[in-house]
Amino acid sequence: MHVIKRCPHCKRIYEQGPEQRGIGTPLRSCEGCGSTFVDTHENEWELLGPLGKLSFLFISIWTAFLFGIAFPALCYAIDKDAAEDHFLGLYACGVAAFALILWVMNTRDIRESRQRMRDPDYRARLRRAGLLRE
Numbered sequence: 001m002h003v004i005k006r007c008p009h010c011k012r013i014y015e016q017g018p019e020q021r022g023i024g025t026p027l028r029s030c031e032g033c034g035s036t037f038v039d040t041h042e043n044e045w046e047l048l049g050p051l052g053k054l055s056f057l058f059i060s061i062w063t064a065f066l067f068g069i070a071f072p073a074l075c076y077a078i079d080k081d082a083a084e085d086h087f088l089g090l091y092a093c094g095v096a097a098f099a100l101i102l103w104v105m106n107t108r109d110i111r112e113s114r115q116r117m118r119d120p121d122y123r124a125r126l127r128r129a130g131l132l133r134e
Helices: 052-067 069-077 080-085 087-117 120-128
Strands: 002-006 015-016 027-029 037-039
Touching: 052 087, 069 080, 069 087, 080 087, 087 120
Parallel strands: none
Antiparallel strands: 002 015, 027 037
């Protein structure tokens, strides 16, 4: 689904594209009016509960399985007979490749999230926004 994200104060568009949820800072600053607000499509790893973390990992794994079909499909377009003979192997390679890419991206995002969460000033901003209870 295509999403258009707007500042809740001045309604300026700050992002648009396919709907994605990810690990990142939920705090946004509007370039138009300068207000700070919460983007509900992003969250810090530490702020996700066990179910949120499990859901995030499940979606990543499911994405790898879905995109894994792209590799045998590409091979099928190049050489139909070879792709049919080796479909399962090609699919496994495609899933493994996408899983590796997602793992690298997710571990980077989680590492950056943990680094942000070590900053006491950032934690105070999250508390003021009602996102962190300590």
